[in-house]
Amino acid sequence: MNPGLGASRERGLHAQVVDVLGQEIVEGRHAVGSIVNVDELGTRFGVSRSVLREALRVLQSLGMVEPRQRVGTQVLPRIAWDLMNPQVIVWRGRGTEYFTQMRELLELRLGLEPVAARLAATAMTPIQAALVQQAATTMVESGTAGDGRRYLEADVAFHTTILQSCGNAVIGHFATTVEALLRTRVEEKRFTITDYTPAAADRHFALAAALADRDPEAAYAASFALLTDTVDEFVREAPTPG
Missing domain, CATH: 1.20.120.530 (GntR ligand-binding domain-like)
Structure with a gap:
């Protein structure tokens, strides 16, 4: 497989995961304070853990989730979001x-x-x-x-x-x-x-x-x-x- 095509596919999957999860958080489908289940997301989207981690880092940069030590990645309330992004x-x-x-x-x-x-x-x-x-x-x-x-x-x-x-x-x-x-x-x-x-x-x-x-x-x-x-x-x- 062409390495460039593989990287392009990963970028596409990453963007898709970010878009879907961000939309779901905004719509309240992931409750504030809930923990994002990485294993479930991996199965749902059919992507690697590295793709999921990168997607969650993007959402973290937007103030929508935050990693908690020994807990996992937690969904944050609207007040924490970058509302002008x-x-x-x-x-x-x-x-x-x-x-x-x-x-x-x-x-x-x-x-x-x-x-x-x-x-x-x-x-x-x-x-x-x-x-x-x-x-x-x-x-x-x-x-x-x-x-x-x-x-x-x-x-x-x-x-x-x-x-x-x-x-x-x-x-x-x-x-x-x-x-x-x-x-x-x-x-x-x-x-x-x-x-x-x-x-x-x-x-x-x-x-x-x-x-x-x-x-x-x-x-x-x-x-x-x-x-x-x-x-x-x-x-x-x-x-x-x-």
Whole structure:
């Protein structure tokens, strides 16, 4: 057997185990405090102990499990998870935590992105400003046409460019979290993008105009209004708890 093919197969199995176990932990199929049974998992997935150990190390890096001496690998509560990691966002977005996660991260974005917009108004380069303007134009066009996929790509480009061009590396790091959150909406059938794209696209265009004018306070106000309206739209559409 080609050694390269064997390594590739192991990487594929490792990724599969990580994805399945991470999703199951998020969905509560492995109770908090329970011990992961490596032998059972090996039989279930048909993988070696080395593949399982590597998969559990990935989940440990995400704060979802932790090895305990003389006990085994224990499942940790949500408070320990890296909730802004794109992979965790994907898992939460697939299941019953979709609406909870959307509310939590939208509220965080409301506190952070207007500040990023204010900074970006003076820090971004002409090329970055043009990218934001083009993304906003594409959102208006695709929103009118009801093209949710094209709208999404433009939405991702719009927000990540602003975050990455604000001149603050810590805020810029949040761009990967925002992108992952936006992309969870692609498969979400209960709350779709195209239900509200035309009005949302217009609000994005107003923010792009403020950035093009290099007006920090107008950019802050436009971003705050955009995120506030998004939160309000989400609250109206989300199911009532219980």
